Amino acid sequence: MDAFNKKAYQKICSRDTSLLHANEKPDLISGCLQLMKLHNVLHLSSKYRSLKMKNIMSRDTLIITDTLIISGSYTHSGPIIILNGGLLHFINAHATILGDVYVWGTNSRLYADSSYLYIPQQYFYQRSLIVIDGGIVHYHQTTLDHSGLSNNLVAENNSYIEMTDVQNIGFTTNGVFGKAQISINGTNEAGEYIITDSVRLSFKHSKTILLWHQFPDKAVISFSFPHGDTVQSFEFNNTLSGVHGVEYSINIDTCTNVMWSMMPSTGSDVSISNSKIRSIGLWFKGSDTITVIGLVNNSHYTSFTAGLSDRHLQLNNCDVQTWSLYPMDRAHIDLSGCIVGEIGTEQHSTLTGLNFNCDGSGGYMWATDTSFVMAGFCSAVNAVRSQGNGIVLFAYSSLIGGYPSALNNSIIMVIQSNVLQEPVPYDNACAWFAFIEKPFDTFIDTTTAITGSAWINKTANSQLMNFKSYRLYYQMNGATIWNDIPTDSLHEKHNEILGIWDTHGLLADQYNIKLVLLDNFGNPAEAIKAVNLMPKVLAGMNEHTSQLIHCFPNPVTDRLYIEFNEKLSKHVSIKLFSQLGIEIYSCNEIDKIKNDCFFIDTKFLKAGIYFLNVYSDINFYNELIVIK
Secondary structure: OOHHHHHHHHHHHOOOOOOOOOOOOOOOOOHHHHHHHHHHHHOOOHHHHHHHHHHHOOOOOEEEOOEEEEEEEEEEOOOEEEEOOOEEEEEEEEEEEOOOEEEEOOOOEEEEEOOEEEOOOOOOOOOEEEEEOOOEEEEEEEEEEOOOOOEEEEEOOOOEEEEEEEEEEOOEEEEEOOOOEEEEEEEOOOEEEEEOOOOEEEEEEEEEEEEEEEEOOOOEEEEOOOOOOOEEEEEEOOOOOOEEOOOOEEEEEEEEEEEEEEEEOOOOEEEEEOOEEEEEEEEEOOOOEEEEEOOEOOEEEEEEEOOOOOOEEEEEEEEEEEEEEEEOOOOEEEEEOOEEOEEEEOOOOEEEEEOOEEOOOOOOEEEOOOOEEEEEOOEEEOOEEEOOOOEEEEEOOEEEOOOEEEOOOOEEEEEOOEEOOOOEEOOOOEEEEEEEEEOOEEEOOOEEEEEEEEEEEEOOOOOOOOEEEEEEEEEEOOOOOOEEEOEOOOOOEEEEEEEEEEOOOOOOEEEEEEEEEEEOOOOEEEEEEEEEEEOHHHOHHHHHHHHHEEEEOOOEOOEEEEEEOOOOOOOOEEEEEEOOOOEEEEEOOHHHHOOOEEEEEOOOOOOEEEEEEEEOOOOEEEEEEEEO
């Protein structure tokens, strides 16, 4: 039993069924990503599916091959697998299930009548109901409680799911594949459905339905969705005029809050008119390179043809709330000038994006399997994440809300980007962070501390790269040569001084500061920040401060005296740094500093060049100190 299930079990035994939280893993997961992962596993041959099934089994797995009828209170800590025509039937039960449920094989059945099924979740999409190869699920007058969090349901092949008068506590993302059938008559929240292949869907007297119509290669669609979110009667199948190349069917009878979405794939020909579309998720398959530009969320399109070379997508008098992008196979996407809701790469695909915004209205930004996302000069909301064996490079960008993270065996690299929280690795993953925070401006003929972060972190079990070193350089704008800045290069830096830049003898101009982060395999990542180097005559406060403070002797042997000619403010600190930017001495106790003459004992310091910084509320003073 894992830590979360143990905690859940203890709370349930004490009759405490409040929502459980744990900080061990991030709580944001894409429903589309989860469904694609589950579908890929289920699409394997029976032999390999069996191997995958063995991987999810544990000592807590309940395997049912006969008939098990449960009434009253019941708790199971772990997955439940119903096989070989087995039946699990809840009748007037209050059951707690701490794991996924699999209904696998012809006539394997899960029934629930007049019951309450509590499936607590630690984070979104932690739990799934998976019905495959002829499995059957019947829910009647039953409540499904997933802690109020989103969850997954996957129906594959010839499976059949029927729900009548069902109360959902938690939004369900449903993936329906093969020849699966789902029939729902009466629910407060039906959820969203990714509709593919030859499936059959029927909804009656239900609320909150989001239908993702997947349009495959060679599909030809010319269609208008109904107006308004209340639908008395609707059908979609290939017997309708304007619908060709799809094998699934959808029927709706007297439902409310119905939303229309679609997933047009590579090779499709789709024209939609006079419709309000909740989301368009573009699937990119094959190995072509496609340019995506100019897609903007919350847009009205009078007459719009998407500039996509691999398909035809026409919108006439349509409103689109969210665009999302899903590269697959070995597709490569060049993205720019867009505002989209979600970006997710999988399999061996790649995406290179510049100057775009992922606003989180469809999810977040992620890469899984062995795919790669490189995002530069962009902004994102919610999260940026790598997982599987994916790699995400997030550079010169901003993340508003959420934080960057890496799961499984993946790598996330955050380079010179503004984030609310530094990247976090989980599982066996690795995170890079290279960021120059300051300075923004400084002056010639002085010494300036360069602050920021330079580190590579991984989990204890990770076999990925380690931090080796970092270097700092500066370059006048337009020059070709980078000049070295002395650093404490063999130690990681976390929001501290990276190095001291000596600007004596430099010309006033715009300069670039470069931070090079190296792993133990020699792989580099570079972060560059522009800095204005101004004439000393503009340093009004510094010039004034230099009249207030006098340091002597310099060069110094035993004691460095600092004399203050005027009363100091309440907030003063004195710091002494080595040439590598290592803090040697610090004092911010006003009672000690406010004496007319303050000294630092230097007799135990090695001979060399040091940098003295004195900070107050509005002034800053620095001086190069030589210790003999």
